[in-house]
Amino acid sequence: MSPRFAAFVQRIAHEAGGDPWALHWDARNARARGEDVIVLSVGDPDLNTPPAVIEAAVAAMRGGDTHYTESAGRPKLRAAVAALHTQRTGQAARAENAIVLGGCQNGLFVSSMLLAGPGDEVIALDPMYATYPATIRASGATLVSVEAPAANGFHPDLAALEAAITPRTRAIFLATPNNPTGVVFSEADVDGIAALARRHGLWVVSDEVYAGIAEGGRVPSLALRLPSQVLTLGSLSKTHAMTGWRAGWIVGPEDFIAHAEQLALNMLYGLPGFVQEAAQKALEIASEAETTVRAYCGLRRERLYRALDGLPGVRAVWPDAGMFMLLDVRATGLSAGEFVRGLYQAERVSLLDGAAFGRATDGFVRACFAAEEVELDEAARRIRRYAASLGAR
Numbered sequence: 001m002s003p004r005f006a007a008f009v010q011r012i013a014h015e016a017g018g019d020p021w022a023l024h025w026d027a028r029n030a031r032a033r034g035e036d037v038i039v040l041s042v043g044d045p046d047l048n049t050p051p052a053v054i055e056a057a058v059a060a061m062r063g064g065d066t067h068y069t070e071s072a073g074r075p076k077l078r079a080a081v082a083a084l085h086t087q088r089t090g091q092a093a094r095a096e097n098a099i100v101l102g103g104c105q106n107g108l109f110v111s112s113m114l115l116a117g118p119g120d121e122v123i124a125l126d127p128m129y130a131t132y133p134a135t136i137r138a139s140g141a142t143l144v145s146v147e148a149p150a151a152n153g154f155h156p157d158l159a160a161l162e163a164a165i166t167p168r169t170r171a172i173f174l175a176t177p178n179n180p181t182g183v184v185f186s187e188a189d190v191d192g193i194a195a196l197a198r199r200h201g202l203w204v205v206s207d208e209v210y211a212g213i214a215e216g217g218r219v220p221s222l223a224l225r226l227p228s229q230v231l232t233l234g235s236l237s238k239t240h241a242m243t244g245w246r247a248g249w250i251v252g253p254e255d256f257i258a259h260a261e262q263l264a265l266n267m268l269y270g271l272p273g274f275v276q277e278a279a280q281k282a283l284e285i286a287s288e289a290e291t292t293v294r295a296y297c298g299l300r301r302e303r304l305y306r307a308l309d310g311l312p313g314v315r316a317v318w319p320d321a322g323m324f325m326l327l328d329v330r331a332t333g334l335s336a337g338e339f340v341r342g343l344y345q346a347e348r349v350s351l352l353d354g355a356a357f358g359r360a361t362d363g364f365v366r367a368c369f370a371a372e373e374v375e376l377d378e379a380a381r382r383i384r385r386y387a388a389s390l391g392a393r
């Protein structure tokens with residue numbers, strides 16, 4: 001008799017319909033083999049980590065900073081994270097309100113495990129970042145997705161949100177700026193969500209991994225409105241081109257952070273010291289790094305948007321912030337999946353099917369514009385050619 005896996009593996013499995021990232025991995029492998037493929041299917045800026053950050057890591061490693069560290073992160077780094085949070089949101093925070101984890105993704109997972117469990121429901125606003133379903137279901141809770149509909153500019157539909165709340169609901173997960181839409185939730189949006197969370201006694205997990213790229217480096221803050229019930233998640237991945245360093249955090253109430261530390265102790269055992277020293281340097285130069293990435297993304301957003309303007313059957317949707325742009329391909333008569341597969345076959349450009357993010361982005365595909373300008377221009381030319389070929393068919 002073969003040994004069995006835990007029921008848990010089902011909770012983290014891909015949903016029926018297959019892995020929406022399969023085409024992306026194909027494209028990445030083809031490119032690694034030297035093929036003429038343009039990969040715009042993932043949000044990994046084509047920028048290098050700031051040299052001062054790399055130097056800080058190297059110096060720490062050379063200095064012997066290669067041992068175990070505190071599970072919640074070094075106090076000075078936690079204090080620096082809290083200070084950044086205060087600067088971004090206006091909410092007072094100190095080191096005890098912050099825990100340093102392996103990226104925002106790790107923070108999402110920790111939040112999920114600590115806030116809900118079997119028999120509970122967790123609401124996530126759809127479209128949602130592609131890891132949310134498995135991350136939320138991992139706890140045993142039921143995922144309830146509530147659309148922020150395209151017809152509402154992908155802003156939350158507060159009435160639908162309230163209607164989805166039941167006595168079993170424990171938390172609402174959302175991302176602002178959003179991936180894939182690039183929408184920043186407005187003051188009115190966050191007022192409404194905070195009011196619902198307060199009234200129904202819910203946690204809000206606010207994934208603000210792109211906040212540093214939003215205008216002014218901040219977004220309307222849920223934490224400021226409801227400090228005792230909101231977790232604010234962030235990382236250095238996007239603002240500092242540090243996706244591979246796996247340095248992120250949660251800022252929240254002290255009792256939550258104490259539980260998170262206990263989970264981190266048993267799951268992670270502390271981020272490497274040299275990564276923490278690099279993160280410390282990254283936070284010291286945050287304003288400069290964010291300005292660089294913001295300018296980089298701003299320029300390319302404009303460039304791709306203009307290059308795709310007026311395409312037959314394809315409408316680019318202007319994002320408030322971030323590094324992604326949705327293309328509405330419904331008028332081509334193809335599904336988004338057919339569109340991305342056809343485009344990849346004909347033109348070797350890899351975009352992501354909006355279905356990877358839920359129902360609200362049915363008929364939309366996502367392009368990442370954090371790429372070299374020449375590559376972006378070439379991708380736009382190919383998309384244009386492909387869209388024209390569909391019209392001609």
Ligand SMILES: Cc1ncc(COP(=O)(O)O)c(C=O)c1O
Binds near residue numbers: 103178
């Ligand atoms: C909305 C959102 N949350 C979290 C993550 C993961 O970020 P990190 O690299 O900090 O784990 C991403 C990465 O693309 C994202 O888009």
